[in-house]
Amino acid sequence: MSGRSVRVLIVAGEASGDLYGSLVMRAMAGSQDHAGALIGGPVGDEAPVPHQRVRFTGIGGPAMRAAGLRPLGDAGTMGVTGFLEVLGSARAIWRAYREARDLLSSVDRPDLVLLIDYPDFNLRLAKKARGAGAPVLYFVSPQVWAWRKGRVRQIAAVVNRMLVILPFEVEIYKRAGVPVEFVGHPLLDLVQKAATPGQALRPLGLDPKRPTIALLPGSRRNELRAHLGIMLGAARRLRGEFRDLQFLVPVAPTLDAGGVEEILREERTRAIAAGAANGDLECVLVREGRYDALAACHAAVVASGTATLEAALLGVPMVIIYRMNPLTFALARMIPDVPHIGMPNLIAGGRIVPELVQGECTPERIALELRRILIDPGTAETMRRALSGVRSGLGRSGAIDRVAAAAWDMIGACGRKHVA
Numbered sequence: 001m002s003g004r005s006v007r008v009l010i011v012a013g014e015a016s017g018d019l020y021g022s023l024v025m026r027a028m029a030g031s032q033d034h035a036g037a038l039i040g041g042p043v044g045d046e047a048p049v050p051h052q053r054v055r056f057t058g059i060g061g062p063a064m065r066a067a068g069l070r071p072l073g074d075a076g077t078m079g080v081t082g083f084l085e086v087l088g089s090a091r092a093i094w095r096a097y098r099e100a101r102d103l104l105s106s107v108d109r110p111d112l113v114l115l116i117d118y119p120d121f122n123l124r125l126a127k128k129a130r131g132a133g134a135p136v137l138y139f140v141s142p143q144v145w146a147w148r149k150g151r152v153r154q155i156a157a158v159v160n161r162m163l164v165i166l167p168f169e170v171e172i173y174k175r176a177g178v179p180v181e182f183v184g185h186p187l188l189d190l191v192q193k194a195a196t197p198g199q200a201l202r203p204l205g206l207d208p209k210r211p212t213i214a215l216l217p218g219s220r221r222n223e224l225r226a227h228l229g230i231m232l233g234a235a236r237r238l239r240g241e242f243r244d245l246q247f248l249v250p251v252a253p254t255l256d257a258g259g260v261e262e263i264l265r266e267e268r269t270r271a272i273a274a275g276a277a278n279g280d281l282e283c284v285l286v287r288e289g290r291y292d293a294l295a296a297c298h299a300a301v302v303a304s305g306t307a308t309l310e311a312a313l314l315g316v317p318m319v320i321i322y323r324m325n326p327l328t329f330a331l332a333r334m335i336p337d338v339p340h341i342g343m344p345n346l347i348a349g350g351r352i353v354p355e356l357v358q359g360e361c362t363p364e365r366i367a368l369e370l371r372r373i374l375i376d377p378g379t380a381e382t383m384r385r386a387l388s389g390v391r392s393g394l395g396r397s398g399a400i401d402r403v404a405a406a407a408w409d410m411i412g413a414c415g416r417k418h419v420a
Helices: 015-030 062-066 085-104 119-131 151-158 169-175 197-204 221-241 257-273 290-295 306-313 326-332 343-348 363-375 377-388 399-419
Strands: 006-012 054-060 070-074 112-116 136-139 161-164 180-182 212-216 246-250 283-286 299-303 318-322 355-357
Touching: 006 015, 006 085, 006 119, 006 399, 015 054, 015 062, 015 112, 015 399, 054 062, 054 085, 070 085, 085 119, 112 119, 112 399, 119 136, 119 151, 136 399, 151 169, 161 169, 161 399, 169 180, 197 290, 212 221, 212 290, 212 306, 221 257, 221 299, 221 318, 221 363, 246 290, 257 283, 290 306, 299 306, 299 363, 306 318, 306 343, 306 377, 318 343, 318 363, 355 363, 363 377
Parallel strands: 006 054, 006 112, 054 070, 112 136, 136 161, 161 180, 212 246, 212 299, 246 283, 299 318, 318 355
Antiparallel strands: none
16 A cells, blocks of 8 residues: 555444544544554554555545545435434435445545444445455444344444444454454543533523523434424423523534524424413524533433433433334334433443433423422432443543554555555
8 A cells, every 4th residue: 555545435424423533534644654553552563654645535524524534425414313214315325325335346445444333324335345345444333232133243244343332332243253342432532521611601691600401402403303392392391480591502513503593493483373481482502612511501401312421421410302203113112122222321221310202202201300300409419420420331531542543453454465
């Protein structure tokens, strides 16, 4: 590979994957002079040739594009959940897949295929990559312990190396014969608060002396539509009882703030027309300083996903919710279940925060659970103590550096194989 750029095909399909992908890209580019020496010395005696440039092509969102991605598709367009919901983005997904597939058989075939989560798309692409002779590194395992456990066999056939972010995932892949490493969770390095509640809330026009609740409806467009209206309904009910409550909505990077504002306007119009109390409820959108704003909140209602771990690491008492298309939910119930949907509960091994799914995910039930946190200091403190234990279950810091080191190690190994 000496004398030309190293080519990496990288794919992430949602907000968290876009963030992790951008960090891995920057770590790989920044470490290319000493590839493989990011943590604890060289990965092998022979590292890739120093001063090689690395070129990233693939699928991601704004963070990956800012890190230098030459895009084939957009994570904001492709990031949806559910068996049926994905059909609405089918054309964009197929176009991106076709371009990525064609790249694998072109003269610019990548030296490494780096896949981040997004399993239905990425595992199909991994099969094509293996057929084309391109090594596949997979970061952030599909949740095979919860959904479609038989998919482990498929992964074993198409993935060269799996990097997991939850410790209990290691044994699953070892049993299937997949080379696996627990690298720790990237959020350990990312989720930090740098401001006091006053410093975080005053620039938003909010009073740090008043109780504040965060509404986090999810990072995907279909999640935003499914959850934000229900959250606003709960907020209106609480505002009728707690007149000094204020609300903020941290907006995921893959979502358009205009789309969030549109839903807020629609819900406000609907509530006023229906004669609802507090129909004109005000919610402040937060783009910058999202972690500081969330850390300043007394409680949060959070759609199941990465944001639940962000809230946990910041010690914010929360209610976890999720709602989907009824037919999608009926299909999902046919799959073997796990005791919890929320990552904090899964990591803690018990129900440390409430979960409201599908039929239980109503404005009334959400308001009830939030009320308990607001009026009972003991409930809130017990939850905070339990959430403090989540951090220790996520391993140690430095996950992104370990991923970058593994990527360079695989690129170097592939290069040495071709030379041999």
